[in-house]
Amino acid sequence: MTQEDPPGARRPATPRGRARRDQLVRIGLDLLAEGGWPAITARAVADRARIRPGLLHHYFNGLPGLHVAVAQRAGEMIIDPVVDALLAAPDTPAAVQALRDLVPDMIAGERNLRLAAELLVRALRDPRMGAERRDWARAVRGRVAARLAELCPDWPAERREGTAMLVTALLDGLMLQLILDPALPADPALDATAALVGKP
């Protein structure tokens, strides 16, 4: 995820500050995977990092800002690799191949499964987090549409935007189905995508 930091959060200027901020986000991510959002308290983070709780205010403008930073990091880990590979693909068959390679990994393992579910629940429950995810989804659709403008320059803008929405809805939907049914094999759906997209 590439949004701006939440209002008031400070981007540390020094390598040491950035390392500290990064450490706090990683601790938040661990707590999220272990116990969901309620587990990310100022006390739990400060204890695990051995810092004063006041540092959360310094780096994140408080606990809500840390929650947003943790959601952004979880999204970067789970979804961004798939989107990046999709956008780097030189043509449509390569893009489908990227999906086949990476979608099954999106929520591989108990930890990613848990993080992906917590991200979705929070976005659906909490208007601020919902707005963050909406803005991020808009940015992803914009990136896909821009890539389609390079690959299919003769398409009208509306078709590029519609296809970007189709691609991202498919990613969201596959992730949702795999969260609820982790034993479900994704390969046949990706084969079907390849067959559909690959039609001459």
Place this chain on the structure above:
Amino acid sequence: MTQEDPPGARRPATPRGRARRDQLVRIGLDLLAEGGWPAITARAVADRARIRPGLLHHYFNGLPGLHVAVAQRAGEMIIDPVVDALLAAPDTPAAVQALRDLVPDMIAGERNLRLAAELLVRALRDPRMGAERRDWARAVRGRVAARLAELCPDWPAERREGTAMLVTALLDGLMLQLILDPALPADPALDATAALVGKP
């Protein structure tokens, strides 16, 4: 949704019993739309229906059974019309047209938007509700695959199942994107689907 009732729930034998059960589910649905799952308490339902709270045990084996029945009814209202129209379509262009006609209505209005979000959150949060939604999604994929067997008898089973997963993931993903971004127009994505599926 067409699952069995939760274990222990009784299907009323008389028209009067069925009407009463239906009334209680409708009240649960109203409470869900007004205040989310925590609003569906035995007391709130009993007060609104002017019944003894004990009747919840009679009809639903208690409050958890009522919650499951409310989730099933919400699913029937929001998702089943789209799936039914998809399956009734005589051919692929008609199926795409059914999506174009019905997807924008899935979460039209504040109430459906709220119900759709509450359904998803509960399925992601609550293992029993997650298992219900997983089983229901499997049943829907099975129905789509069976319909594809009629429309495309030469396809191998794996392609039918993969396409069924693709179609249902697309529905789930579009619903998720529209929940988080209700102003998003779905038409271009459905036009893009039509263009993709309709390629000669």
